[in-house]
Amino acid sequence: xxxxxxxxGAHLRVRAxxxxxEIFVIxxxxxxxxxxxxxxxxxxxPGVYKVKARAGVQTWEQHIVVRDRDxxxxxxxLDFTSPAPLxxxxxxxxxxxxxxxxxxxxxxxxxxxxxxxxVFARDWTPPGREATRPPLATNPARGLSLRNLQGNQVADxxxxxxxxxxxxxxxxxxxxxxxxxxxxxxxxxxxxELEQVIVASPGWQTQIFLxxxxxxxxxxxRYADLPxxxxxxxxxxxxxENSADLRRTELARLGLVNQRRVLSDDIRRMxxxxxxxxxxxxxxxxxxxxxxxxxxxxxxTVITNLRGLVGMPHPDVxxxxxxxxxxxxxxxxxxxxxxxxxxxxxxxxxxxxxxLVPRGSFAATMADRVWGEGAWLLWMxxxxxxxxxxxxxxxxxVQPHKPSDAVRGSTRGSDSPFAAIxxxxxxxxxxxxxxxxxxxxxPAPPDAAARLLRPQLDExxxxxxxxxxxxxxxxxxxxxxxxxxxxxxxxx
Amino acid sequence: xxNEDWAIVVGIRYYPEQALGDLNxxxxxxxxxxxxVTSPTGGAVPQAQTALILSSQHDPPFLxxxxxxxxxxxxxxxxxxxxxxxxxxxxxxxxxxxxxxxxIYMAGHGFAPQxxxxxxxxxxxxxxxxxxxxxxxxxxxFFLIANYFDEVVLFMDCCRNILPQSPRILPPYxxxxxxxxxxxxxxxxxxxxKWSRVSRERMMPDGLWHGVFTTALLAGLNGAATDPNGQITxxxxxxxxxxNMKDFLSPEDLADPVVPKEPDVDYDxxxxxxxxxxxxxxxxxxxxxxxxxxxQGKTVEILSGQGLALVRxxxxxxxxxxxxxxxGLYLAxxxxxxxxxxxxxxxxxxxxxxx
Numbered sequence: 001x002x003x004x005x006x007x008x009g010a011h012l013r014v015r016a017x018x019x020x021x022e023i024f025v026i027x028x029x030x031x032x033x034x035x036x037x038x039x040x041x042x043x044x045x046p047g048v049y050k051v052k053a054r055a056g057v058q059t060w061e062q063h064i065v066v067r068d069r070d071x072x073x074x075x076x077x078l079d080f081t082s083p084a085p086l087x088x089x090x091x092x093x094x095x096x097x098x099x100x101x102x103x104x105x106x107x108x109x110x111x112x113x114x115x116x117x118x119v120f121a122r123d124w125t126p127p128g129r130e131a132t133r134p135p136l137a138t139n140p141a142r143g144l145s146l147r148n149l150q151g152n153q154v155a156d157x158x159x160x161x162x163x164x165x166x167x168x169x170x171x172x173x174x175x176x177x178x179x180x181x182x183x184x185x186x187x188x189x190x191x192x193e194l195e196q197v198i199v200a201s202p203g204w205q206t207q208i209f210l211x212x213x214x215x216x217x218x219x220x221x222r223y224a225d226l227p228x229x230x231x232x233x234x235x236x237x238x239x240x241e242n243s244a245d246l247r248r249t250e251l252a253r254l255g256l257v258n259q260r261r262v263l264s265d266d267i268r269r270m271x272x273x274x275x276x277x278x279x280x281x282x283x284x285x286x287x288x289x290x291x292x293x294x295x296x297x298x299x300x301t302v303i304t305n306l307r308g309l310v311g312m313p314h315p316d317v318x319x320x321x322x323x324x325x326x327x328x329x330x331x332x333x334x335x336x337x338x339x340x341x342x343x344x345x346x347x348x349x350x351x352x353x354x355x356l357v358p359r360g361s362f363a364a365t366m367a368d369r370v371w372g373e374g375a376w377l378l379w380m381x382x383x384x385x386x387x388x389x390x391x392x393x394x395x396x397x398v399q400p401h402k403p404s405d406a407v408r409g410s411t412r413g414s415d416s417p418f419a420a421i422x423x424x425x426x427x428x429x430x431x432x433x434x435x436x437x438x439x440x441x442x443p444a445p446p447d448a449a450a451r452l453l454r455p456q457l458d459e460x461x462x463x464x465x466x467x468x469x470x471x472x473x474x475x476x477x478x479x480x481x482x483x484x485x486x487x488x489x490x491x492x
Numbered sequence: 493x494x495n496e497d498w499a500i501v502v503g504i505r506y507y508p509e510q511a512l513g514d515l516n517x518x519x520x521x522x523x524x525x526x527x528x529v530t531s532p533t534g535g536a537v538p539q540a541q542t543a544l545i546l547s548s549q550h551d552p553p554f555l556x557x558x559x560x561x562x563x564x565x566x567x568x569x570x571x572x573x574x575x576x577x578x579x580x581x582x583x584x585x586x587x588x589x590x591x592x593x594x595x596i597y598m599a600g601h602g603f604a605p606q607x608x609x610x611x612x613x614x615x616x617x618x619x620x621x622x623x624x625x626x627x628x629x630x631x632x633x634f635f636l637i638a639n640y641f642d643e644v645v646l647f648m649d650c651c652r653n654i655l656p657q658s659p660r661i662l663p664p665y666x667x668x669x670x671x672x673x674x675x676x677x678x679x680x681x682x683x684x685x686k687w688s689r690v691s692r693e694r695m696m697p698d699g700l701w702h703g704v705f706t707t708a709l710l711a712g713l714n715g716a717a718t719d720p721n722g723q724i725t726x727x728x729x730x731x732x733x734x735x736n737m738k739d740f741l742s743p744e745d746l747a748d749p750v751v752p753k754e755p756d757v758d759y760d761x762x763x764x765x766x767x768x769x770x771x772x773x774x775x776x777x778x779x780x781x782x783x784x785x786x787x788q789g790k791t792v793e794i795l796s797g798q799g800l801a802l803v804r805x806x807x808x809x810x811x812x813x814x815x816x817x818x819x820g821l822y823l824a825x826x827x828x829x830x831x832x833x834x835x836x837x838x839x840x841x842x843x844x845x846x847x
Binding site for chain 1: 498500511512538539540541542543544545566569570573574576577606607619620622653654655656658686719720731732735738744747748752753754795796797798799800819820821822823832834835836
């Protein structure tokens, strides 16, 4: 509930069926009067108001006339967009829901026991636009595979499981695995291999739902949308399209992606619950940290509950502990977490605790290949450009007056696109030509010792680099050493 | 004051490469924005201080992307010239300030190399040459932070799909922090869509193709976004765009969950020091109240949404009653017939109300 200045008139009570829906009350001059999450109660003077709700990017509006009696508005579930084929979402079909529900209860690949990883990739076409959709050459899981931490293939999602390409296509595969960390990989013929960590917790099914996205303007470059994935957890195998729990969890993910403060009182209460859905707990904890003054006592409770629920060390849960005074204990992040926000917590903490991400670990080497946007921490295998970019950024941080290499040159024509400037140039062209400087005096290049980065990096600079470059301290130190070795090996 | 203002207006319509393809709206949009920004009743920027850069200035059609214009260099030239002016001013001891306000308007294909970016693709870009672009926000940031202008107003009507593997080409300037950057600098940045999403164009009631964001923007700037004092402030324009952009979408786009219904707007929100973009007479808009036959001879009233005060009344003569009202929420009623309906005048066009 939220409040505003008391007014003559009545109270308006608004309740959204989606607890994470944002609610806005707007007056007749379109000024925001009050806002809330999930529910709202506000005193209003007589007038016509607009009640607006938002879930994801979906909005809903209704006018309400307030006189001298209290009014109540109930906001129905909003058809927000989700890769998970949940009821009352926008981009789904009945046959997608049914396929996800039934296939998630089958086992298509057995690679261990105690946990499951279910992938459901699909495409969706807006009604009436089927003819304009670029056709999918094969199934929507093409290029997708599950790997172990050594990079070995556990399941090929194109070859295994079930699929149907007759309408808006779908492909499903449930892999029974031993609890632990895995990697979901997307291989595209052009553009390299995209990867992310998937955690399989004992007794839980990790459900990964993927729509399609264009990775470039090329019509054929349309593959599963890893950055936009919905990742949910279910106790044992089985996806339920009607689950209010999963819907709430998905809205929390969207709130995190859109950086909306959507932590309602209802969700706060659930976070204290020892039987909450772990993904809701992880998303909720990050939403908590978005607040100006995060409730760290509640965060501690969520972490304690999550540790009990997931039943094994989970990098995203352990990352959350870094915001507590007690820190992450002895946990070492030699593998990356699932969420990008978890990674940010880890990276920031390495400024003071370099041991959190050990030098040479996979997490340290992955850090300079982080890719894309969205909730998930993705990295690009074999992307050779990114380390060079990082190297340039590092050099410019250490020597901030050096202009970036990645600048655009300017071709000077004869006339300015501004008539005022063109007139000025015409009047002064001859004079400026005669006074043009002969050449810039270039300073002599510094010697190798002066060009070494390590001696220029004090503790403050390293900590600032961790924050500005968004990579762990170990990665920066590795890179600095590599650059300095290169400098020393070059002839004077 | 507007004599101290400058504007860069870019509309790129032709993209020879098939994967991108031509657009219909950007030139119409750029021309419409140019008309507003140079109009004495709009931005009032002198024409000589307004750079208009269009595809059609370069003899289209273009055979290949490589020969197509405008290129990044051509657009960058406009920014460079302003930067040159700043340096000239500095050299003669007048400080680096160029003017009071810089307007930047860009329409065409776009994308986001990184979350938060908006890159306008120039005509020589292709699906594999995405490096030909202008990062509008970074250009705007540079001129604002350097204090070359006190205020920067940026509008970009283009898609913002994130393509993280694409090159990110920065403006060619060393960062300069002006002495008054924190105290004086004010901004209004408006983008047709949130980052990672698409922008839309369609045929509008004027019979021309326009971007949905630009149509809403110009409706707002031409008066629909005025506050009760007749001022278009950053806040009133932001509120208007958030509330009303969806009203310019086609019914199909409105129903399409992929198409965002709100723009992305960032502006100074200090209520004690409102950022006034323009001052115009408060407009009113035509409203048709459709009256059922049963209301014949009864009193029909329109109440203001603020306080439910009576703003219009008359005797019902079906089938319709024409009135003009300012933007806002209202209540129409025929109490004797037990009829009542709330409605909204949003400034997006004629309003039909069925009692």
